Amino acid sequence: MEFSEVAAVSGKGGLFKVVSPTRTGVILEALDGSKKKMIANMQSKVSILSDISIYTTDEEGAVPLEDVMQKIHQEFNGDTGLSATSDPDELKAFLKFVLPEYDESRVYVSDIKKLVTWYNTIAATLPELLEKKEAKDDSKEEQSSDK
Known part of the structure; x- marks a missing residue:
């Protein structure tokens, strides 16, 4: 998937x-x-x-949700310790840690709550989605070295 x-x-x-x-x-x-x-x-x-992105203040202007979730997974490995009922300041600090360049004026606390909720759901039900990018890169390298 x-x-x-x-x-x-x-x-x-x-x-x-x-x-x-x-x-x-x-x-x-x-x-x-x-x-x-x-x-x-x-x-x-x-x-x-795959069509959702998070606003950033860098030149690109946004980062795909998939990349953000994979960064979260690398840092927290499925357990952020947060939920949709967490303190707003805690949620903002969490996103600032994971994505320092996120645009604080365009990304609302409600958006961060959705991100945390979605990440927790995916980590529990489809953890392979969060590791897939690395696995694809590794398999491509193996195929090219086999030739």
Whole structure:
């Protein structure tokens, strides 16, 4: 599975696996272990995680969510000790530690809460997503050295 197969739906808590597209939307399955399925139609705001970025103050202006989550995983290895109910100052300090160049005026505490919640969900249900980039790079190096 990849970040392009995981989605968030506005107004619905949690993350969803994209099962398949339909003529009028997409079929999603909850990642929380309940295996509940839902159909998100054209009016639903579905955000694919690979399309989400976090604003930064550097030249690029944003960092992909996947890169941020992989940095979090490298530092905390699945246990940030935070939740959506954590103190706002603690959440800001956490993101400042992981991504020092994040744009404090455009990234709100609610965004950091979502990041922490999504990271905790992915670390619990799909930890291979957080390590995949390194594994892909290693397998490419092995293939090129075999030739």
